[in-house]
Amino acid sequence: MMTLIGISPQLLFGQLLIGLINGVFYAMMSLGVAIIFGMLRIGNFVHGAQYMLGAFGAWYLLNLPELFPGLGLPSLNYWWALVLVPFAVGLIGAVMERLFIRKVYELEHAYGLLLTVGLAMLIEGLFNVRYGAAGQQYDIPASLTGGVNLGFMFMPYYRVWVIGAGILVCLATWYSIERTRLGAYLRAATENPDLVRAFGINVPRMLMLTYAFGVGLAGLAGVMAAPIYQVSPQMGQTIIITIFAVVVIGGMGSIAGAIFTGLMLGMVEGLTKVFWPQASTTVIFVIMVLVLVFRPAGLFGKETVAAHAADMSTARPHSILENGRLWMLVIAVGGTILPFFIYPVFGMKILCLALFACAYNLIFGYVGLLAFGHAAFYGSSAYVAAFTAASWGFPPELAILSGVAMATLLGMIFGWLAIRRQGLYFAMITLALAQLVYFYAIQSSWTHGEDGIQSVPRGYLFGFINLNEPLNMYFFVLAIFLFGFGAIYRIVRSPFGQVLKSIRENEPRAISLGYSTDRFKLIAFTLSAMLAGLAGGTKAIVFQIASLADLYFMTSADALLMTLIGGVGTLLGPIVGAIIVVTIQTELATLGSWVVVVQGAAFVLCVLFLRKGVVGTLEDWLAARAERERLAAGGDAPVIETNSH
């Protein structure tokens, strides 16, 4: 048999076929994400979970007799699933739109992403509780078993079917959007929903149906994927990040572009598996980086969205809760007493995560950029600190500094790439870049893959303070936290910080005043990464471990959750959020996999009912009380201070 530069055709075509199959799923999924994003302006993070629901739906139908033994239900095969499940999943989507997603249309984009992240955690968490990590087997339908030998390779019938049916569904979707009257309504409503309503079209219902359709597409992809991949609660979690990268690469505004990009990237991934297997998990993210550098709007995209940062800050500048000098003192005193009442380890965990959340708040709260990849800075610093301390014998202070240097460097690079795009894209890009780091850590040898770097020595601080003494360690961490907290307070109060806030409130105006806002954003992003690195490096020394969990996107979600619960853009919010989240995680640790469910529910509830966070709400209440007292004392007519825009 002929070989091509040392590669057998079987391997080449085999991987190309697998790549094409993956590409079909990427195309179907990114099509749904792109339609939903275009129409509803929602970055549908729950798309992966809906895909997983599709696969489980097929599995449920097949196992109806076993699942409900008393009812005498028949087992419904693959073809039934192919028809019923997309409808059912679409219906679930319609209900989700009605109950949750509709509530955030009028709000900043960030809330839509947060809400769908929460829903994804909730759904996937629940399935994880029920089914664990193990996958369920779903056999290829009898009529599609076997295959045909093409001479140069064996072609299973089921794969032919998936490729054919998948591409057909994509083309039909393309046709109905680009060529039919219904599609014209969709396109018009994407541009100007109010005017389309004024023509007598029920746009809210159309939005619901669009969401249901996109979700149904994910459900269909799930059914088709069930016989190929294992049906497991985690199956949607990783694909959604890849899908976001595909959407960034393809760019918005072109349905055909989404389909083509999906198919092409699947094939590229397959080819990479042949020529450089280690890179196959990261190649899509690398392509995303290249596209961002050379064609920021995406391969088929038309950049139309104006520069716009999300002002979600809930702080009242004159509130007593925003007085950094006072609270620095309070935290210093409180922090000193604390270890005599609670376990120092618990305190240190709160301090590390609070610093992480404060660092995240710097970019999210004060600059209004929805970063969603801070795990990369936290985790990479943890790994470098752990490695230098464990393998090179660095003292703890130097190990942490090495980690911070790494995080700063990454922050500069990621920031430079990500600030080319705005809003939801910024979130998707930072998420994808962080995933790149995650995959690197899985495969690299110095990171020890799944094990992580364990038994990191705490060592002697400055050569003579033994950090193995819990209280020594604790006060070192407290000092680091106070340093970070003070640094952030200084930054946001400085003239530089004022410019950051002006970017958050009105970027075009800041530009028109002559500020190079991109440079300010980049510096702020780098500072935020640096401080997140400080938190991560410290954490590695305290807990003597750096693991994949530090780099996983859930860590980024944690930073977001802490900031949101506490109060976005407030001084104390991230700290309060960290206390709440760490307490929940610790209290629920015995419940194991329920933690994710509770966190997901916390996300959803926060977005729906506590958008101002604990500290933001408290500041409002204090301001209202002060106003009442002033009026009761016979003060002048109220000075209305609105926080709305």
Next chain:
Amino acid sequence: MSAATLLSVRGLRGWYGESQALHDMAFDIGRGEVVTLLGRNGAGKSTTLRAIMGLLRKRSGEVSFQGENLIARMPEHIARRGIAYCPEERGIFSSLTVEENLLLPPVIAQGGMALEDIYELFPNIAERRKSQGTKLSGGEQQMLAIGRILRTGATLLLLDEPTEGLAPVIVQQIGVVIRKLKERGFTLLLVEQNVRFAARLADRHYVVEHGKVIDRLEAADVAGGLERIQNYLKV
């Protein structure tokens, strides 16, 4: 209210956020009439149209169309009652071709114009039916925006500054069209700043300032009252 009244607006108030833009607007339009709202920039003319159409979220008062109060209705319901709206910025969709733009608003009642009749009314856009909607010139886009709402069978057309920014020859053409529409039995509510243009077309004028009607002129009074109107409008 006479039996021929098609639209009757009473005590209409509207807000953008906290700031009130409309203060007790009140006026009537009879069936088959052409009525204009005149006034300076920011007087509340366009806001009035948006409030009638339901696009202004915060509003109160009474917008009675064929005897039914539409104040609490959603835009899609108001459109279905027979009111069509042509916005100031024209709202041509760039992702749709000219013909798709024309065919977009659904037919809500019988009696609308046929596509051929619309093309006959606007020969320029007939030639460009396959072009992308926003590739047309400003005047052609305006004609497309007007043509788009003639098919649906709506009886009342709300036109927001149809002559804004257009060359005089195009303005004339639009004047001809409006006259033809009146002959066909459409009722029109025009927002205008171009008094000369409006004076030749309308049966009645309402002068709007600070969100309310401050004067009213019948077509017959206009010849003598032109100066009076100019006084209202001069900056």
